[in-house]
Amino acid sequence: MKKLINQPENVEREMIEGLVKAYPHMLRKLDCGNVVVRAEKKESKVALISGGGSGHEPAHGGFVGTGMLDAAVAGAVFTSPTPDMIYEGIRAIATEAGVLMVVKNYTGDIMNFEMAAELAAMDGIEVRSVVTNDDVAVEDSLYTTGRRGVAGTIFVHKIAGAAAQAGAPLDQVQRVAQKVIDNVRTMGMAISPCTVPAAGTPGFDLADDEMEIGIGIHGEPGTHREKLAPADQIVTMLTEKILADIDYAGSEVAVLVNGAGGTPLMELFLLNNKLQDLLAERGIQVYKTMVGNYMTSIEMAGFSISLLRLDDELKQLLDAPCNAPAWKN
Amino acid sequence: MADSKKVAEVLRKIAQAVEQEKDALTALDRAIGDGDHGINLARGFGAVAARLDEAANASVGAILKMAGMTLVSTVGGASGPLYGTAFLKAGAAVGEKTEMDSNDFIRAFDAAIAGIAMRGKAQQGEKTMLDALIPALNALREDPDFANGLRRAVKAAEAGVEYTKTILATKGRASYLGNRSIGHADPGAASSLLILQVIAQEVLG
Numbered sequence: 001m002k003k004l005i006n007q008p009e010n011v012e013r014e015m016i017e018g019l020v021k022a023y024p025h026m027l028r029k030l031d032c033g034n035v036v037v038r039a040e041k042k043e044s045k046v047a048l049i050s051g052g053g054s055g056h057e058p059a060h061g062g063f064v065g066t067g068m069l070d071a072a073v074a075g076a077v078f079t080s081p082t083p084d085m086i087y088e089g090i091r092a093i094a095t096e097a098g099v100l101m102v103v104k105n106y107t108g109d110i111m112n113f114e115m116a117a118e119l120a121a122m123d124g125i126e127v128r129s130v131v132t133n134d135d136v137a138v139e140d141s142l143y144t145t146g147r148r149g150v151a152g153t154i155f156v157h158k159i160a161g162a163a164a165q166a167g168a169p170l171d172q173v174q175r176v177a178q179k180v181i182d183n184v185r186t187m188g189m190a191i192s193p194c195t196v197p198a199a200g201t202p203g204f205d206l207a208d209d210e211m212e213i214g215i216g217i218h219g220e221p222g223t224h225r226e227k228l229a230p231a232d233q234i235v236t237m238l239t240e241k242i243l244a245d246i247d248y249a250g251s252e253v254a255v256l257v258n259g260a261g262g263t264p265l266m267e268l269f270l271l272n273n274k275l276q277d278l279l280a281e282r283g284i285q286v287y288k289t290m291v292g293n294y295m296t297s298i299e300m301a302g303f304s305i306s307l308l309r310l311d312d313e314l315k316q317l318l319d320a321p322c323n324a325p326a327w328k329n
Numbered sequence: 330m331a332d333s334k335k336v337a338e339v340l341r342k343i344a345q346a347v348e349q350e351k352d353a354l355t356a357l358d359r360a361i362g363d364g365d366h367g368i369n370l371a372r373g374f375g376a377v378a379a380r381l382d383e384a385a386n387a388s389v390g391a392i393l394k395m396a397g398m399t400l401v402s403t404v405g406g407a408s409g410p411l412y413g414t415a416f417l418k419a420g421a422a423v424g425e426k427t428e429m430d431s432n433d434f435i436r437a438f439d440a441a442i443a444g445i446a447m448r449g450k451a452q453q454g455e456k457t458m459l460d461a462l463i464p465a466l467n468a469l470r471e472d473p474d475f476a477n478g479l480r481r482a483v484k485a486a487e488a489g490v491e492y493t494k495t496i497l498a499t500k501g502r503a504s505y506l507g508n509r510s511i512g513h514a515d516p517g518a519a520s521s522l523l524i525l526q527v528i529a530q531e532v533l534g
Contacts, residue, residue, distance in 0.1 A: 053405075076372075078363050079405040107501045108407035111448055115401070115410055138505045145504050198368050199355060218363040220502060221509070 058326035065324025068161035080108035086116030098126035098170035104149025137214030152184035162320035190302030261296035344378035373404035393420030418444035456498035458517035461489035
């Protein structure tokens with residue numbers, strides 16, 4: 001393992017402290033643990049909290065700011081944060097208007113956020129939650145715990161964050177968050193794995209001529225493995241998988257070409273080149289495109305494509321001003 | 330069967346065993362999960378062991394509750410809430426006693442399993458820790474002799490771990506792998522077996 005770290009057990013704390021020191025006017029870390037909250041004082045609006053394991057930077061701490069999240073809780077690398085930390089985050093941001101938790105659909109995240117909400121409810125704080133599940137690689141059936149929440153989650157942060165900032169009540173914020181979840185789909189792949197610092201060895205092994213399709217965001221293996229293909233073919237394959245789930249033809253969409261952490265922007269733009277042509281061929285109108293590292297898996301080389309179907313309400317919220325380290329409008 | 334001191338000693342031994350088996354548990358998790366089960370459990374039970382001195386004069390229930398709260402706040406992932414809830418429920422079942430008998434143990438074990446099933450919304454046959462724990466509890470209940478029952482419980486849990494290799498995961502991260510989860514033991518079932526082995530070893534002497 002070759003990484004720019006000190007002790008593996010200190011990676012999460014040192015990363016969070018470094019993030020906060022980079023944006024001291026925007027972010028503050030709670031003393032109790034790796035919880036990032038907005039630096040300015042509470043506003044009387046619905047408060048948004050999200051979180052998950054570390055290793056997805058800039059998610060989620062980088063999305064704390066005006067018009068986005070009010071708090072982000074960072075667990076150990078690829079491990080859900082614990083209920084006590086999520087509870088501290090909720091307490092730090094809670095207002096009379098209530099709290100919305102944006103949770104990615106993983107067994108651990110669901111259980112830990114649920115326990116935190118139970119603790120907050122005992123304090124009389126109104127907490128609701130939405131669960132993101134945009135990954136089309138995983139079949140949603142009786143035989144799985146449902147689809148995973150992956151890169152599409154950041155659209156929920158942005159759009160629900162804009163609604164909350166505009167003063168919408170908890171019902172409305174929850175409704176638009178769910179609308180995003182219902183209309184966003186993601187598919188990802190990787191060409192090289194990543195190494196969790198505390199584990200020291202890669203999450204899986206891939207030969208030089210192989211790629212892993214249907215990858216999640218935790219360095220876990222995907223749904224299957226294939227011979228490496230040219231980039232255009234890979235873009236087509238991932239897009240077809242998304243369109244088989246929601247046919248976006250005739251719709252206006254927001255596009256996210258998300259890097260897994262170890263893929264250069266050169267390749268991400270190259271992938272986007274094919275993607276835009278493909279969407280045009282399919283009669284899908286692109287309203288906004290984002291290319292970059294938004295929801296990463298440490299140093300994994302790979303990417304995902306997310307498509308979000310937009311209507312006038314979602315467009316307006318997507319365009320609304322926001323100011324977070326990783327997303328500025 | 331076991332007083333508070335003995336319960337604390339068993340928890341210490343569990344922490345040692347999890348630390349020793351950390352890499353093996355993590356390797357199992359790497360096959361069908363995200364490769365952190367051993368690391369997370371070792372951190373959690375290590376934290377439990379570190380707090381046992383503070384709890385030296387507490388009741389059995391209080392020690393188990395302390396273990397549960399510590400696991401909830403230090404393990405993370407799915408196994409934190411699951412094992413945490415298990416120990417919290419076990420502690421509540423034993424209550425303020427300073428000495429637990431075999432009936433208390435069975436009640437605590439039963440409550441722990443019910444807690445895991447409730448928190449994880451899982452049942453037997455889904456390739457989870459329940460596939461080791463439920464057969465173990467059944468074996469323990471069926472034997473009128475507690476010591477014999479405990480030996481049989483460990484055997485049943487071993488068989489349960491083997492059984493998880495043959496079935497499809499429908500809960501947790503391994504469910505995303507579909508058929509690729511078959512052939513691998515469930516890491517949660519394996520860690521449950523390990524904990525049960527330590528308990529049996531310590532109780533049977």
